[in-house]
Amino acid sequence: MKKMISMLLVLLLLAGLGACAFADETAKETGAILDGRWLCADIQGNVTENTPAVLKDNFGLYVNKEWILQAEIPDGETSAGAMEDVIRTLKDRQIALLKDESLTGHDAELVHKLYALVSDWDYRNAQGVEPAMPIMEAIRNIDSLEALTAYLYDRNNLKRYYPLVMAVSTDFINPDIYITQIGTPGLMLQDSAEYKERTQAGELYFALFEQLGTYMLQRLGLSAEESARVIENAFAFDALLAEHIKPVATHYQADYFASLLNYYSPEELEALAGNFPILDMLQAYGLKAGQSFMVTEPDYIAALPELYTEENVPLMRDWMTLKAALSVADSLDKETSKQTEAISNAIMGVSGETSEDDNALSSVLGLLSVPMDNLYIQAYCTEQQRQDILDIIEDVVACYRTMLESVDWLGDETRAKAIEKLDNLRVNAVYPDELGDWSALDFAGIEDGGSLLAANAAVQDYVIALQSDKIDTAVDKDKWDQLMMQTAQVNAFYNPQNNSINIMAGILSGEIYNEDMSYEQKLGGIGTVIGHEISHAFDTNGSQFDKDGAMANWWTDEDYAAFQARAAKLAAWYDGFIPWEGANYSGQQVQTEAIADMGGIKCLLAIAAQQEDFDYDAFFRQFATIWRTQALPAYLIALAAQDTHPMRYMRINATLAQFDDFVDFYGITEGDGMYLAPEARVAVW
Ligand SMILES: [Zn+2]
Known part of the structure; x- marks a missing residue:
């Protein structure tokens, strides 16, 4: 069911709701904006050759217009973008692992046995x-x-x-x-x-x-x-x-x-x-x-x-x-698989088909995420990569400390607790030291007359038993649990329950991070991702958990009230966005992620301020680049109904417009689209 439901979710997000998502014709031609802020450049078709893209008015569009005009959404997909490219790279690498017969060991055996059950249509069709x-x-x-x-x-x-x-x-x-x-x-x-x-x-x-x-x-x-x-x-x-x-x-x-x-x-x-x-x-x-x-x-x-x-x-x-x-x-068999995909696609308006390789990969990952993770780590992770990320994390944490020390609306008592929380932050960078051990799992493959459903049941029992063994036992907070946290995913996150930031290997490619980038580009890419994640320790959710991950109040009443008032101002400001006509955008829904976006950038700007000859232009451009996207209108409507992240054009423009370092560097002043008067700014930190 996990896979089916996730498939339904993905399909919804890939979706075709049809009506009313495009900006009206005038908006497209003139770049006029529905909400008095920025044209939603994320929606396919909203940006044309004629759409003005002026740095001081719409920075995200200025940086990404050329890319947007040539971007194509691949068959069977609902969006294209820098994140989507990183996801593609990860999938291609994982598909190569499925097919690499030279891999040995129990993990590889499990993966190849399941892959055979998934991909041998003659065998599946015979079972019907x-x-x-x-x-x-x-x-x-x-x-x-x-x-x-x-x-x-x-x-x-x-x-x-x-x-x-x-x-x-x-x-x-x-x-x-x-x-x-x-x-x-x-x-x-x-x-x-x-x-x-x-x-x-x-x-x-x-x-x-x-x-x-x-x-x-x-x-x-x-x-x-x-x-x-x-x-x-x-x-x-x-x-x-x-x-x-x-x-x-x-x-x-x-x-x-x-x-x-x-x-x-x-x-x-x-x-x-x-x-x-x-x-x-x-x-x-x-x-x-x-x-x-x-x-x-x-x-x-x-x-x-x-x-x-x-x-x-x-x-x-x-x-x-x-x-x-x-x-x-x-x-089950191919007919069932193809028919159900066709029905979903017709409802969602998705064109083209997901490739057989992508489908097979998703089936294998749905059951054997940990063995797959182990193969990925062995094939693609390097100590050099991890060291690079750890170095950036160290810089970001140091600047975060300075930032907390200087925030003027925090009292000393709460400030000390916040710094203590930061000092106790756990860091999981790129991949675990010890690989997950699934050597006790086995199931029947094709040679033994196995079936996908039987393999599915065996894995489910195995995973439930692993979970059951944990009940009432002590949590090893230093252990990287790959079942909960796959290394090979395009993600990074903060876990309030052990006060950790977790940067996954899967996110380290393309525009987010590659070894050939300049220092400024690395900061604008993976650096801002890391800053964002640390900020979650201090967003409206994370702030309810203490340095050890317990849900406990470490704020004075006065400081918490000030924090909530700032968060409410931010939410109210996001309520005002109208990415398409008739949109009912919820600031409360995106509050935690918007706080984290802004906190992250503030911290990275503090790092920049300490560097000699820092290339701010490269830094800001890289940040705008990682959030570029083109998506089907209906997909965005469905996504915005449940995503806790602001839409990507907001992640660029709404975030950067909060900061003097950005505004001053480009000479942005009152009357420019990227200008927000200091009293109208909403960054919580
Ligand atoms: Zn986040």
């Missing part, structure tokens, strides 16, 4: 849809609450269709131990608010589940009539669940993390869940009962007994049937 039939049959035979409970207790079921999510993670209050979190299930329309009032995004998800569901159910032997009833019941049950699940908008509120801290002993959890067999289900899933559970939404768990009734059995059975049918779509 048969591997899925026992799974479907077990669910279709459920005809009473007793049978439903027996199914959920069965260790051999797919373990994926419980109306809740069970996961092992670091405890929020005591980050030294692992705890089981009980969360709400993923909804088909992604957000409970969609069940009250459906938006464009909700319509799109509905179409996906309905059309893919109809195809898959019939492919797996249900009649047209049965399929229609299953889908209707599945959505009816989803809607019942949604009534008790908080809308996604609440996740961006200031008290969100605090609202998750609900601890229950096993006995208390059992009492909360009433007749819903939560502890037995947990055991059947493969997780041992720990001393305590963190329940993210207790009201939801408390509502389960009224949903888990004899009367609702047909609804829940059909809800599980639909989810099961969708989850196996990628693991």
Whole structure:
């Protein structure tokens, strides 16, 4: 299911919502802007030869116009850009690993065995849809609450269709131990608010589940009539669940993390869940009962007994049937795979097809991320690269310290705590010292008559067992857990739960970082990424966690109020962006990332100020280059509905416009598009 859902998510983001995304014709011709700020250059078609691109008015467009005019969105993709190029490089390298027969060792054996199962269409076609039939049959035979409970207790079921999510993670209050979190299930329309009032995004998800569901159910032997009833019941049950699940908008509120801290002993959890067999289900899933559970939404768990009734059995059975049918779509024969891709593409308006290699890679990564990671590290990571990144991190941390020392709105008490937090920052740069050990995993390959679904089940059991072993044990904060944090991904992030910044090997290519860049370019690329990540320690989320990763308040009331007021000013300013007509841009949604963008640049500018003959032009241009993009309009509409990052043209212009160093270097003054009066600026740090 993980892969299917992620595929649905990706497809949504690749999407074709159609209407109203383009700037109007006048805007295109004159560069006039909808929000009094900057033309959204990210949308394909918004920038033409005639669009003015003046450095002092729209720096991002000035730097990237030439690239934008020749950019092409590849077949099967929804966007092009500097980040997309880095992703492409990573995928090409990983595909080469899939095909490299000379690789040896257990990781390579697992990867090649799975790759053969994925890519041998003759073998898959001969199996047809048969591997899925026992799974479907077990669910279709459920005809009473007793049978439903027996199914959920069965260790051999797919373990994926419980109306809740069970996961092992670091405890929020005591980050030294692992705890089981009980969360709400993923909804088909992604957000409970969609069940009250459906938006464009909700319509799109509905179409996906309905059309893919109809195809898959019939492919797996249900009649047209049965399929229609299953889908209707599945959505009816989803809607019942949604009534008790908080809308996604609440996740961006200031008290969100605090609202998750609900601890229950096993006995208390059992009492909360009433007749819903939560502890037995947990055991059947493969997780041992720990001393305590963190329940993210207790009201939801408390509502389960009224949903888990004899009367609702047909609804829940059909809800599980639909989810099961969708989850196996990628693991069967070629016809199923091609048809489901075609249905998704038609709904989303995606042109072209994803290549077989890309599809195979995504299947292998979905199951064997750690063995793949190990192969990538051995093939592509170097100590030189890591040292280079560590050096930049050291410079950035030093400047961050100076910055915290000089911030004028922090009192001494909070300032000391902030600096202490920075001094305790953990750094995970590029790749772990010790590779993840998956030597105990095995599954049947083609020679042994294996199937993709059987491999999938074996990996899932293996991963759940790894997770279960952690419960109630001490967290090794120095260990780089590749299962949670793959090295080979185009990403970097801050983890508030161990106060660490994590710079992944996969991001180190193209315009972000390469060994041949000048120092200024490196700072404008990977340097600003590192600065951004450290800033997350001090954004509205990170600021709620202390130097050891515990959720704890280290602020004086006065300083926290000042911090929140600054963050609110920033959010209100972003509310005013209108990237396309009718857009309802949410500042609260992008608040943490915008704070981090600005904090990062401020810090990098402090480094620049210490250098002799620093090439500011190269630095600012590189920063604008890494965020260049051209994307399908509908993709951006769907993306903006859920992305916590500001749109890329904002990441360039809105960020740089906050700083005197930028404004003064280019002689930008009042009346220029890139000019923001000091009192209108919103950088929190
Ligand atoms: Zn970020």
